[in-house]
Amino acid sequence: MIALLTRDLRLALRAGGGFGLGLAFFLIVVVMVPFAVGPRADLLSSIAAGVLWIGALLACLLSLDRIFALDWEDGSLDLLATSPIPLEGLVSIKALAHWLTTGLPLVAAAPVLAVMLNLPPQGFMPLIISLLLGTPALSVIGTFGAALTVGIKRGGLLLSLLVLPLYVPTLIFGAEAARRGADGLDITTPLAFLAGITCGTIALLPFASAAVLRINLR
Amino acid sequence: MTLTVQDISVARGGIAVLEGVSFTLTPGHALVLRGPNGAGKTTLLRAIAGLQSTLRGDISAPEGGLVYAGHADGIKPTLTVVENLAFWAQIFGTTHIDTALAAYELTALADRAAGALSAGQKRRLGLARLLVTGRPLWVLDEPTVSLDTHATGLFAAAIRAHLAQGGAALMATHIDLGLDEAEILDISPFRASAAVLDSFDEAFL
Numbered sequence: 001m002i003a004l005l006t007r008d009l010r011l012a013l014r015a016g017g018g019f020g021l022g023l024a025f026f027l028i029v030v031v032m033v034p035f036a037v038g039p040r041a042d043l044l045s046s047i048a049a050g051v052l053w054i055g056a057l058l059a060c061l062l063s064l065d066r067i068f069a070l071d072w073e074d075g076s077l078d079l080l081a082t083s084p085i086p087l088e089g090l091v092s093i094k095a096l097a098h099w100l101t102t103g104l105p106l107v108a109a110a111p112v113l114a115v116m117l118n119l120p121p122q123g124f125m126p127l128i129i130s131l132l133l134g135t136p137a138l139s140v141i142g143t144f145g146a147a148l149t150v151g152i153k154r155g156g157l158l159l160s161l162l163v164l165p166l167y168v169p170t171l172i173f174g175a176e177a178a179r180r181g182a183d184g185l186d187i188t189t190p191l192a193f194l195a196g197i198t199c200g201t202i203a204l205l206p207f208a209s210a211a212v213l214r215i216n217l218r
Numbered sequence: 219m220t221l222t223v224q225d226i227s228v229a230r231g232g233i234a235v236l237e238g239v240s241f242t243l244t245p246g247h248a249l250v251l252r253g254p255n256g257a258g259k260t261t262l263l264r265a266i267a268g269l270q271s272t273l274r275g276d277i278s279a280p281e282g283g284l285v286y287a288g289h290a291d292g293i294k295p296t297l298t299v300v301e302n303l304a305f306w307a308q309i310f311g312t313t314h315i316d317t318a319l320a321a322y323e324l325t326a327l328a329d330r331a332a333g334a335l336s337a338g339q340k341r342r343l344g345l346a347r348l349l350v351t352g353r354p355l356w357v358l359d360e361p362t363v364s365l366d367t368h369a370t371g372l373f374a375a376a377i378r379a380h381l382a383q384g385g386a387a388l389m390a391t392h393i394d395l396g397l398d399e400a401e402i403l404d405i406s407p408f409r410a411s412a413a414v415l416d417s418f419d420e421a422f423l
Contacts, residue, residue, distance in 0.1 A: 002308075003305055003308030003309055004305075004309065007294070007297070007301075007305045010297065010301070011294055011296060011297070014296040073290075074290055074291070074292055074293060074294070075229075075288055075289070075290025075291060076289055076290075076292035076294070077294040078269055078286065078290070078292070078407075079286065079287075079288075079292040079306075080292075080309070081268075081269060081345075082268060082269065082284065082285065082286045083306075083309050083310060084309065084310060084311065085283060085309060174310075188255050217269055218269060218270050218271050
């Protein structure tokens, strides 16, 4: 399984691997917002947390169809399904690799971009914590969506439609935590909900993803 | 390590293609499936590999003893030949990739990106994967596609060595590999008969 993780990370970092795709998209969205909203520091700082969360979520969504599509096209998925690795392990590793190549860079870039949106200083820590807690759920849910649409040519639209509603709870509690943090309020409750959602998806969804992958391969 | 297939029926795209296929494959033997295009060779092999469900019948394959190689080789173009093989070796928990490289004369290409290989070289890399898995039962779908005569000879030698070590191979292929120990099973007699009305008139009477 470690071999699979290192292979996926290596593939992502090589040319055409898609590493940086989500990051670049996140960067573009956040840089464009001040141009669209106008140079009003008070307005920007009040929407900063929400914009950063939306940007991170969409950047995550952008790279989802790569999770299984490439392995499906070149036949590796069939070969992996007949290998000693259980499918539950396979989808968990795929989700982890997706988070390491997409979610983690977004978390790292968020504080830098938050400066551009004039996020209040007390909001930085809550923003990082909420993204750190929330992005794993985005990757795990996204892996489930990718497993559902594997084998469908250009299934990106279907994938987005399936996954976006499932992203809503994570977005609500994640953005709520970041926003309350920026306003200097207590963030324990939304963070607890966010952590709960993440733990729940990590515990349950790999089994669902493996089940739909099994059906799709057959 | 015996593969037993009893009276299985398989379907592709919701239509039954094969009915009542039975055979036994014991260690040290090879079985070659023959049949025209669309006869259901790939469907049967995928069912045996566990990638497809069967309509009826039993397949008793050795648990964790099977390796499947389909039309696609599962090669990552941005990884080198060695990295591709080493990945599969790690997945199957083995280490000896040098012998696999040598068996298919890939040693000279070891550090080349797999995307830069020709179709035949890619296929050789795909077949070399079978050697690093260390699994006794090979299930191969058209293994010799895009191989030249020399590479086909390498493949036949690899099969022979595998059988000599007590392995077994089940393959669908159209060409004669010159394997004396291989049995041939023509699957065209097992073609499923579509449910057709006996007489058109009876439907109205």
